[in-house]
Amino acid sequence: MTFTDAAAQSRTFAKARRDLVDGFGRRELWLHLGWQDIKQRYRRSVLGPFWITIATGTMAVALGGLYSKLFHLELREHLPYVTLGLIIWNLLNAAILEGADVFVSNEGLIKQLPTPLSVHVYRLVWRQILLFAHNIIIFVIIAIVFPQPWKWTDLTFIPALALIMLNCVWVALCFGILATRYRDISPLLFSLVQLLFYMTPIIWNDQTLRDQGAGGWAKIIQFNPLLHYVDIVRAPLLGAEQQWHHWAVVLTLTVVGWIVALVAMRQYRARVPYWV
Known part of the structure; x- marks a missing residue:
């Protein structure tokens, strides 16, 4: 069998699917590695990962208080x-930016440890789940101070969060492969994500646009995909009325994203160890 034949045999959807399934099956490995990432990052720290909670909480209180005064909210x-x-933005931001570096930052493990490539992606997503769990404590405290008008239908935030995790996997796979091949992609994504932060209704809302006479921008903002991901989790947790077109957009992007991820895994999975 020639090298060309071997390469052709590795470029199949069955191989790509097996990588994803086998990687998920090695849960003990990526669960342990993800937890170790958290412990290592805050080694010798008294508060540990709760420093992220404090930092996020401080920023939320500062921005929330400032903009509520500026825009009379x-x-x-x-x-x-x-x-x-x-x-929610921190979760999406990490999936994009850390996802772009997921294979480069694990160069040693990829070359020395024969594991499916998807293990490193699952490790990244698991680590972000742990950080999200720490950060959501801030909202719980604020919800106690300012009770929200919850109802049973607001439990849709649970499948919404699961859907975001599913999207984080394909985003990290696609950007991870692309940024491993072209190293300029990572800084480009950093600049793009910074821009999207200001274009996404996080520190401002639709009422802010209307009050400033920029209501027409609301239609343009709908083309920002991150808006829909944020809203399917935020709206039910705030007890707000859900707009189902956000779900339609996210479900469509999920299907399209996974198709692209499977094609990328089929074509380039075997090349990643050489690119890193």
Whole structure:
């Protein structure tokens, strides 16, 4: 069998699917590695990962309080809004930026440890779940101070969060492969994500646009995909009325994203160890 034949045999959807399934099956490995990442990052620290909680909480209170004064918004409504926006944004931000470096940062393990590539992606997503769990404590505290009008239908935040995790996997796979091949992609994504932060309703909302006479921008903002991901989790947790077109957009992007991820895994999975 020639090298060309071997390479052709490795480029199949069955191989790509097996990598994803086998990687998920090695849960003990990526669960342990993800937890170790958290412990190592805050080694010798008294508060450990709760420093992230404190930092996120401080930013949420500062931005929520400032913008509620600037735009004459009710603090009891705007502070939970901003807090949840920042918490969900941190999750999406990490999936994109850390996902772009997921294979480069694990160069040693990829070359020395014969494991499916997806293990490193699952490790990244698991680590972000742990950080999200720490950060959501901030919202719980704020919700106690400013109670939200919850109802049973607001439990849709649970499948919404699971859907975001599913998207984090394909995002990290796609950007991870792309940024491993082209190293300029990572700094480009950093600049793009910074821009999207200001284009996403996190520290401002639709009422802010209308009050400033920029209501027409609301239609343009709908083309920002991150808006829909944020809203499917934030709206139910705030007890707000859900707009189902956000779900439609996210479900469509999930299907399209996974198709692209499977094609990328089929074509380039075997090349990643050489690119890193």
